Amino acid sequence: VDKLQFPGLVKGRKNIYKHREVFRFECEKGYDVTESEKKLVCNEGTWKGNLPPCKAASCVTSPPSIKNGRIKSYSELHSSFVSYECEEDYFLQSSSNVQCLFGEWKGNPPLCKDARCYFQNLKFKNGMTVPFKDPVLNGEVIEVKCAAGYSVTLSVKPPWCSNGLWTEYGTSPCKPNNCPVHQINNGAFTKRLAKVVWRWNGRVTEYEYVMETIGTTKPAEERLFVSCLYPFTFQGRNDNDVQVVCSGGRWTPTPACHPLGYHYEKESLAARVTNHSIAMSSSTSTTTSPNKEPPFLSNINSATDLESTETPTAERKPSEPCYCLYEGSVDLVAYSGNESLKAGSKVRLNASVRFHCFHFGYHRFMGSREILCKNCRPWHSSEYPSCVVPVRGDVIIYLNSNQKILPGGILTIDQGADVKFNCISNGIADYPSWSTTVPDQLLSFKSLDQSDGYDTYLNTLSIHNASPRHNGFYRCSVSGNRAREIQICIHAKCKMFDESEEFHIHYDNKQEVNSSVLFTCKNSNAKLEGPNLLTCLSNGEWSGHPPRCVSKGCPQLPETGTMLITYSPEDRARGSTATFHCFQPSVRKGNSFIKCLPNGEWSGVVPTCTLPSCQMEKLFEHVPENVVPNMINVTNGTLPYGFELQLTCEGDLRLTEPATAKCGRNGDWEVPKVSCVPGCTSIQVPADSNLIIDPERAFYRFGEFVSLYCNPGHVLSAEVERLMCLRDGWSENTIPTCVDPSSLTEVV
Numbered sequence: 143v144d145k146l147q148f149p150g151l152v153k154g155r156k157n158i159y160k161h162r163e164v165f166r167f168e169c170e171k172g173y174d175v176t177e178s179e180k181k182l183v184c185n186e187g188t189w190k191g192n193l194p195p196c197k198a199a200s201c202v203t204s205p206p207s208i209k210n211g212r213i214k215s216y217s218e219l220h221s222s223f224v225s226y227e228c229e230e231d232y233f234l235q236s237s238s239n240v241q242c243l244f245g246e247w248k249g250n251p252p253l254c255k256d257a258r259c260y261f262q263n264l265k266f267k268n269g270m271t272v273p274f275k276d277p278v279l280n281g282e283v284i285e286v287k288c289a290a291g292y293s294v295t296l297s298v299k300p301p302w303c304s305n306g307l308w309t310e311y312g313t314s315p316c317k318p319n320n321c322p323v324h325q326i327n328n329g330a331f332t333k334r335l336a337k338v339v340w341r342w343n344g345r346v347t348e349y350e351y352v353m354e355t356i357g358t359t360k361p362a363e364e365r366l367f368v369s370c371l372y373p374f375t376f377q378g379r380n381d382n383d384v385q386v387v388c389s390g391g392r393w394t395p396t397p398a399c400h401p402l403g404y405h406y407e408k409e410s411l412a413a414r415v416t417n418h419s420i421a422m423s424s425s426t427s428t429t430t431s432p433n434k435e436p437p438f439l440s441n442i443n444s445a446t447d448l449e450s451t452e453t454p455t456a457e458r459k460p461s462e463p464c465y466c467l468y469e470g471s472v473d474l475v476a477y478s479g480n481e482s483l484k485a486g487s488k489v490r491l492n493a494s495v496r497f498h499c500f501h502f503g504y505h506r507f508m509g510s511r512e513i514l515c516k517n518c519r520p521w522h523s524s525e526y527p528s529c530v531v532p533v534r535g536d537v538i539i540y541l542n543s544n545q546k547i548l549p550g551g552i553l554t555i556d557q558g559a560d561v562k563f564n565c566i567s568n569g570i571a572d573y574p575s576w577s578t579t580v581p582d583q584l585l586s587f588k589s590l591d592q593s594d595g596y597d598t599y600l601n602t603l604s605i606h607n608a609s610p611r612h613n614g615f616y617r618c619s620v621s622g623n624r625a626r627e628i629q630i631c632i633h634a635k636c637k638m639f640d641e642s643e644e645f646h647i648h649y650d651n652k653q654e655v656n657s658s659v660l661f662t663c664k665n666s667n668a669k670l671e672g673p674n675l676l677t678c679l680s681n682g683e684w685s686g687h688p689p690r691c692v693s694k695g696c697p698q699l700p701e702t703g704t705m706l707i708t709y710s711p712e713d714r715a716r717g718s719t720a721t722f723h724c725f726q727p728s729v730r731k732g733n734s735f736i737k738c739l740p741n742g743e744w745s746g747v748v749p750t751c752t753l754p755s756c757q758m759e760k761l762f763e764h765v766p767e768n769v770v771p772n773m774i775n776v777t778n779g780t781l782p783y784g785f786e787l788q789l790t791c792e793g794d795l796r797l798t799e800p801a802t803a804k805c806g807r808n809g810d811w812e813v814p815k816v817s818c819v820p821g822c823t824s825i826q827v828p829a830d831s832n833l834i835i836d837p838e839r840a841f842y843r844f845g846e847f848v849s850l851y852c853n854p855g856h857v858l859s860a861e862v863e864r865l866m867c868l869r870d871g872w873s874e875n876t877i878p879t880c881v882d883p884s885s886l887t888e889v890v
Contacts, residue, residue: 146182146189147784147807149173149725150196159184169196170725171706172244198703199245206240206247210254218242221703228254231279233305243703259284259303266301269316278303288316291390318362319391323354329370329399330354332383351383364388370399377469378404379523385472387484395469395485406523464491466515473529475500477549489515497527498551503539505529506626511550534569535623546633554633555608557682565618565626567599572620574601580614608632610681636678644691645670655680663691667742693742696720704728704751716740724751727783727807753783756805761787764803764811768792768818771803781805791818794870798841820844822867825877832856832880842867852880859886 150173165182173196182191198220205224210232216224224240232254239249257280269292273285283302295317301310332351376384378400386393465488476483499505509527544561565574573588591598619625636653651657672689695714706723721735732749758779771787789801795818806812822842834851860878
């Protein structure tokens with residue numbers, strides 16, 4: 143059986159078979175029988191039957207399918223590959239390595255990716271509208287359409303689609319239109335110039351407004367002011383010198399000067415421009431705003447965002463949802479939910495708008511803190527609150543960078559922060575005082591500031607290590623004058639967890655209250671033990687403790703066509719064993735087995751299965767004396783498995799029988815038991831000869847005889863009936879043949 147060196151053959155326990163005995167064999171897993179019969183017959187020392195008996199198995203099932211693609215071609219034969227192709231508008235993102243190996247499909251199918259590009263995935267699309275063609279096909283350029291108030295700029299190339307990804311050029315191909323500086327009935331566009339003057343509370347910034355040149359244009363986001371001629375006011379409200387911004391080719395809020403109390407409704411610009419335009423000098427005429435801004439206002443950390451990117455629309459289309467149009471003053475900060483509003487913003491039906499003053503702590507807020515969108519109409523100017531300049535006796539509250547103003551004017555402070563609020567008496571030679579609804583002890587101290595040559599009376603409220611117990615209302619006032627009240631809400635946050643070697647930590651909203659933290663194991667072969675999601679509670683504590691990552695077993699090891707891996711148990715759990723078996727004639731180099739460790743990793747590396755090779759020099763250690771190999775076709779000293787060398791003898795010696803040396807398993811040479819002796823080789827006769835040689839062998843020892851005969855009816859051509867084997871060959875150089883007796887000439 144050892145002579146049956148074929149891959150996939152299971153040899154069984156029996157090693158030697160007699161002449162004509164049948165060997166019924168089996169093939170290993172992954173191999174099929176070459177023919178239908180599973181048997182070989184021993185015939186005079188050789189095996190008869192279909193060789194090789196086992197062949198690598200073909201795949202009987204279909205290859206794995208792919209999404210958005212199909213199988214192009216494949217063969218069920220062992221070692222053949224599968225070819226895939228994608229459907230229209232998809233492309234192969236990766237190549238296929240699916241292959242039939244020993245009756246199973248191995249490898250990863252390719253991925254078909256969408257080659258089209260979608261408008262929603264554009265990065266730079268400000269001012270663009272959805273094109274007629276969406277999605278855009280691979281290799282095509284998008285058809286640029288700009289929204290109202292925007293126009294196409296030729297300096298920016300339009301985006302084009304490349305294998306599902308947009309190629310863009312750093313900015314949108316639609317640019318906002320400029321706004322014209324036109325005439326305003328009873329007013330004009332002006333630019334505000336600041337100057338610093340000394341007043342009762344120190345340095346104060348005052349402003350003058352210089353008229354802009356009519357007929358010029360301003361780019362998008364440029365800001366000007368609208369100054370109305372007395373007694374006219376901006377849109378009939380109690381406002382003047384109101385800031386407007388260029389957005390989408392128009393000014394918002396709409397520039398208009400009307401008598402105080404006028405019920406302003408949006409109308410076309412042409413209807414408002416008359417021949418009674420105010421004539422103002424472009425260089426010398428100035429006005430002084432009644433609204434003074436103190437220098438400390440630049441330090442307020444306001445939640446206001448006056449740079450909203452939404453383009454207001456004047457009229458609602460029938461297909462659009464119902465909304466109210468916001469036209470509040472720039473001195474107001476307005477929010478609908480978490481959305482910052484500006485003039486022209488849309489507020490959905492039944493949604494509320496909350497207000498506070500832009501110059502929080504300085505301006506006094508007058509009116510309702512909240513209004514509701516109803517009946518889908520613009521609010522009348524009288525419905526909006528207003529922010530008025532403080533008068534003598536109205537206290538002013540200085541804020542610092544540790545606070546943030548929420549919609550509605552609520553001050554929020556980070557938990558654990560130290561903050562101070564300075565309350566100034568504003569022209570009254572008396573110290574203001576603080577009071578609060580908070581049950582905690584109120585800590586404040588009074589001081590007199592004379593650094594700028596004026597007496598400024600202050601009372602400083604101090605909050606140390608802010609916590610939810612400080613939530614509440616705080617009021618500051620000077621005796622006999624109006625009080626100023628602020629509401630404080632402590633912003634609780636949960637602490638960050640320490641970095642872990644076991645898992646990744648993902649925070650969804652910077653550890654804010656009601657935010658979540660998600661835990662995922664770094665090792666793909668591990669699973670969480672404990673909650674994977676925690677919530678930040680209102681007290682700044684997480685809802686539980688972080689989990690642990692425990693191994694869920696070891697990963698499946700990669701198999702090759704010459705190796706079989708068995709797992710015990712099959713689930714590859716911790717403590718299980720992976721055993722390696724190489725298909726003959728391959729031999730294993732490395733571990734015979736490895737174990738799954740508690741950390742989900744294998745205890746060693748996977749061995750390799752390689753065909754053995756034999757060293758030429760080792761052959762001479764196995765052949766008998768005077769026996770040498772025939773070195774024809776030998777090019778180096780290392781020969782592969784199965785390589786055979788004919789053996790011969792030195793000098794005039796002869797092998798007792800023909801023999802070959804073969805490179806066998808484990809790199810050892812397989813050499814038969816032969817020797818070199820003096821003798822002769824078999825007698826060569828023509829194929830059509832009737833000559834009978836007895837005994838007929840392949841080799842004859844020195845001194846042995848052979849007899850020569852002919853079949854009846856023939857005689858030897860010479861009188862030589864016996865030959866003797868000498869050291870240098872047969873005793874006769876010419877071997878007789880068998881001829882017809884009549885062909886012989888009688889010699890007299």
